Amino acid sequence: MKVVILGLSITSSWGNGHATTYRGLVRELARRGHDVLFLERDVPWYAANRDLPRPPYGRTELYASLEDLAGRFAEDVRRADLAMVGSYVPRGAAVGEWVQRTARGVTAFYDIDTPVTLALLERGACDYLRPELVPGYRLYLSFTGGPTLARIERALGAPAARPLYCSCDPELYAPAACEPRWALGYLGTYSEDRQPVLERLMLEAARAWPEGRFAVAGPQYPGHLQWPRNVTRVEHLAPPEHPAFYNAQRFTLNVTRADMVRAGYSPSVRLFEAAACGVPIISDAWPGLETFFEPGRELFVSRSGEETLRYLQEVSAPERRAMGARARQRVLSEHTAEHRARTLEAYVLDAARGG
Structure with a gap:
């Protein structure tokens, strides 16, 4: 054509x-x-x-x-x-x-x-x-x-x-043998309606666990935002840098725009990219999520900072790696x-x- x-x-x-x-x-x-x-x-x-x-x-x-x-x-x-x-x-x-x-x-x-x-x-x-x-x-x-x-x-x-x-592009997004730098990371451009969810699911967890290391990457965040001391801020990352960022995390966070939560069935490209890297995902909840990944088997769903922190502190390394591998296989077969x-x-x- x-x-x-x-x-x-x-x-x-x-x-x-x-x-x-x-x-x-x-x-x-x-x-x-x-x-x-x-x-x-x-x-x-x-x-x-x-x-x-x-x-x-x-x-x-x-x-x-x-x-x-x-x-x-x-x-x-x-x-x-x-x-x-x-x-x-x-x-x-x-x-x-x-x-x-x-x-x-x-x-x-x-x-x-x-x-x-x-x-x-x-x-x-x-x-x-x-x-x-x-x-x-x-x-x-x-x-x-x-x-x-x-x-x-x-x-x-x-x-x-x-x-x-x-x-996602499986030729670009793949697991890498490296020691994670952060317990949890998030990649996304600033959005006013996503910020309260980022605050609830990640930043509350970061404040409750000062020894943990967190990262937020993306442009256009207002200068007046107050970040916990254990949250590393990274400005815009070009796509070739995304896989290295994902692979430097033990878990990655997915946060969905409010309009897309209401509509449901609106997966973010970040979901597929992170999964292709074999990095286990902690996602907010929205209708239709289970048609792309199986909650509890291919990703975790969080509704609070406390729930996020429980995943970070209680999920064993073998379980975490197995979940990432299952999510990667789902992406390679469908997405x-x-x-x-x-x-x-x-x-x-x-x-x-x-x-």
């Missing part, structure tokens, strides 16, 4: 989780013989923080404006078997309208932020998607599964809403970028045949 993806970013992972998803998906589509063009709006904050300026798979092009996009890439979109627009693309609604007018193949909207998108649409505040555009996308691909898919079809008129979850590429192929072929 000829595939054109218009996404938020593939060249920079700074402050977003889109880049790693697109990198894995594009690489696997290219490996499977597809001709993939990724189009990214050139914006200053990504230009200053490009950790993969020239992806070695497919073809990546930057555009400066809608006029530049239409002037240089209309023929690519017209000839594509799949033209896919992602969430949070700058002026994405206008981009999507242009794609729907121009494309002759299957059109798709890839929502990496589904609960946030639906909330914005309800408030009339979404600048990358409008309700009237949804029926014009032959596929609505969503990071969120479960009941939300039926809602998208029923309330927004999507012809076919399908799950296309995040994934790699290759799995997502194959799933996308099947969706596009079905849509092209009128399914």
